[in-house]
Amino acid sequence: MLLAPAEDPEIQSVFSWLRKLPVADIYTDSIRNSIDYVLDGSRTGRFDLLSPEVHPGERASVGAKLEYEVLRNFALPKKKPLDTEISGVPVDIKATAGNNWAIPSEAHCQLCLCTQIQLKKNRHRTWLVRAHRSWLYRGKGNNDGKRGLAVHAREHWSIPLYDWAPLPVNPLRYLSDEVAQQVLADKPGQVERLLIMFRALEGKVIPRNTLLTVARSHDPMRRVRDVKRAAAAEGLTLFCGRDAMAARGISLQPGEWIAIRDNAAESTSPTHTDAD
Template sequence: MSRGRLILQKPGEICTNSDAGVHVLREPADDSEAQAVLAWLRPFDVAGLYTGAIANAIDYVLDGARTGRYDLLGADVHPGEKASVGAKLEYEVLRSFNLPKEPPLDTRIAGIPVDIKATVGSNWAIPSEAHCQLCICTQIQLGQSRHRSWLVRTHRSWLYRGTGNRDGKRGLAVDARERWSTPLYDWTPLPVNPLTLLTREQADRVLARQPGQERRFTMLFNYLEGHIIPRSVISTVGAGKHDPVRRARSIRKNLARDGLTLLCGTFPDQRDLAAAHKITLGPEDWIALRTEGDSGHAGGEHVGAP
């Protein structure tokens, strides 16, 4: 059956998947297992936890601390690496929701088997063992830095056969996703890596092998004044070098000469100073601010400074 000729069966009709036994297609509201999974997820900030899990999966694939890469859409990232974000995301989601890795699918939620799928394209590869099972399907749009997810029972009647696919994987019909799935959350922004805000020339300077780390970190914080810099960016700029965090800490006086105060979220007083400027620093976040006139912090000298 080709993609252009798929005629969807409707809820109330019999699914064509004989492997799963004769069963009726149901709308989400009539699917007791789907409702149990939704009830289990309800107390969670699903969008927030998925945002963190996707960001971690992307960081893992880029491996910036060793490769110096920071953009999944960069020419130095192989298409296969982009696709592997979904595989890594599965484990990040399990960790974020404290779920077990448990067969026959990826996990069990409220005792019900659930598969976790993600795509950086427009569809998912649903394996044969997940046909007619509950799946959390996540779509990641890298170019627009956003994501969304649905809970859907991937009935074989709603799956495309595909072409040249010998392992039984099929794609989910868009109409089935739109009509007979339950959105877990709408489009949600992904964190933007601050390095992608640099011009090409600035990025080349910051990520060059020379000069040394301290001069390159000084350039980084000058270029990105007022932007939160997560620790992963520090590791990327110092890729392959010894102790880049210590090198970043040592540039405080350099930045002070430029009128900038370097704040590190490791220290409560520096988080408080950032909060006074309406900025929330995480425990591993950094930022360079112009803070002239802040009591006790003139010239970049702070109590508990790194």
């Protein structure tokens, strides 16, 4: 009888494969992409998954989307009998925004990647766990035969892949209600809405999806010259990508922007909107 994960050759094989990768960073990107997909900000104007405007069913669908984001970002195949296969071992991918996971019958006794997302605290963590039937809550489970994972199994029969990792906060959440309404209003036009946003979020890094939400366009910076010109008129300089890195040494990811006031540009450090 196996008494610890160290005695499980399959869990050790999968863990050995994963430990070579920046797992926390990959999961952070995957979760953020899944949330952005569900919010669909460019069409709905939504930017907060906990908003009353988001149906509970939509929040629950983040986990389903996350499965495909994890497969894509880890370059893993979609492969039966579970979600994927790592080092020749079947692995199921599960996520919860609560305290437990719904383990389907086909994943009983199998290896699972179990991710916990705490939306209010903007953080997440993931375990590699053997979901043995004896470690699942007793009973028939729900109508699909899914059963929750016992706390004991998570604590004693799993390998934490990383400690709590921060989830980036959509910078629109830092706006007051009044400014948020202006930024997301139908009028004025795209240039003015973006200008209001950059003005209110001076010094904060603005990711591409935030631009999509405000501009409500798949090409939000199509009129970037107009936005830059309007910003410059009030002392704000907009930077992105290589331009920012060359001019100020500011590190931005592809698609990210930042507005810096000219008289503070030399001394201001950018603020990434990650959770503390």
